[in-house]
Amino acid sequence: MSERKKITLPALFKKVANKEPITMLTCYDYPTAHFQEQAGIDMILVGDSLGMTMLGYETTLPVTMDDMIRHAQAVRRGSPNAWLIGDMPYMSYQPSIETAIRSAGRFMAEAACDAIKLEGGAEMADRMAAIVASGIPAMGHLGLTPQSASALGGFRVQGKGALQAKKIIDDAKALEHAGAFAILLEMVPDRLCKLITERAENCFIISLGSGLDAHGQLLIYHDAFGLYPRFKPRMAKVFANAGEMIQNGLIQYVKEVSERTFPTSENWFGMPDDEYDELLKLL
Numbered sequence: 001m002s003e004r005k006k007i008t009l010p011a012l013f014k015k016v017a018n019k020e021p022i023t024m025l026t027c028y029d030y031p032t033a034h035f036q037e038q039a040g041i042d043m044i045l046v047g048d049s050l051g052m053t054m055l056g057y058e059t060t061l062p063v064t065m066d067d068m069i070r071h072a073q074a075v076r077r078g079s080p081n082a083w084l085i086g087d088m089p090y091m092s093y094q095p096s097i098e099t100a101i102r103s104a105g106r107f108m109a110e111a112a113c114d115a116i117k118l119e120g121g122a123e124m125a126d127r128m129a130a131i132v133a134s135g136i137p138a139m140g141h142l143g144l145t146p147q148s149a150s151a152l153g154g155f156r157v158q159g160k161g162a163l164q165a166k167k168i169i170d171d172a173k174a175l176e177h178a179g180a181f182a183i184l185l186e187m188v189p190d191r192l193c194k195l196i197t198e199r200a201e202n203c204f205i206i207s208l209g210s211g212l213d214a215h216g217q218l219l220i221y222h223d224a225f226g227l228y229p230r231f232k233p234r235m236a237k238v239f240a241n242a243g244e245m246i247q248n249g250l251i252q253y254v255k256e257v258s259e260r261t262f263p264t265s266e267n268w269f270g271m272p273d274d275e276y277d278e279l280l281k282l283l
């Protein structure tokens with residue numbers, strides 16, 4: 001694929017107006033960002049899920065701002081044109097409005113992100129509004145919010161009951177009024193996602209395991225390409241099992257080195273006979 005134009009916020013809203021689904025994946029490293037750029041992905045989220053997918057933690061909670069910045073910089077180098085979103089890690093915005101603005105600013109200044117994402121509803125609307133007022137586009141995240149998994153009772157569907165569903169609708173409006181350009185709905189029922197999408201006026205809705213009616217779809221890259229060894233969530237489809245291919249390749253590598261069938265002369269460098277003879281004389 002040839003060089004494409006930089007994705008902008010007006011370009012994303014134009015897709016929404018034209019009823020074209022927005023494509024979004026998580027990404028954490030340079031080569032994957034390059035592949036995603038070549039595939040024409042609209043939006044890339046450098047998610048704090050990197051704590052689990054890249055760093056092997058059990059949850060996202062240990063991830064720091066420095067971890068996020070390092071990975072976001074690598075992703076930006078691999079994908080100069082996608083709309084790049086830095087995910088605010090645990091405690092980088094919860095303590096205060098000032099902490100939130102400073103953390104969001106780091107994504108923009110140090111990693112050339114286009115926007116940030118933070119988890120939470122009405123209770124985080126003041127952080128969202130302050131970040132937006134600082135000139136930084138911000139995305140909300142409702143439903144299953146992994147940083148609050150303990151309080152939510154684990155990694156489970158949110159908003160199945162009418163009261164909880166109503167709260168998620170109210171939270172979405174609060175974030176929209178605070179200036180969110182988009183809201184991610186993670187693991188909410190499809191009918192709830194549809195209601196929220198229909199009510200969105202100044203922002204668009206992205207679904208992660210929340211059905212087809214949102215303005216766009218997000219998957220965690222490692223789930224979609226068989227790269228997370230612990231489990232595959234139901235909401236993810238495996239589009240190509242890269243994990244299996246890599247595992248088979250590794251087994252083959254160990255076998256060929258052990259059996260001395262790798263390397264062969266194609267994989268090493270020779271020396272002219274006369275130079276070699278001269279070398280032997282020098283020894």
Ligand code: KIV
Binds near residue numbers: 208
């Ligand atoms: O960190 C992340 O990748 C996320 C997804 C779960 C949406 O926030």
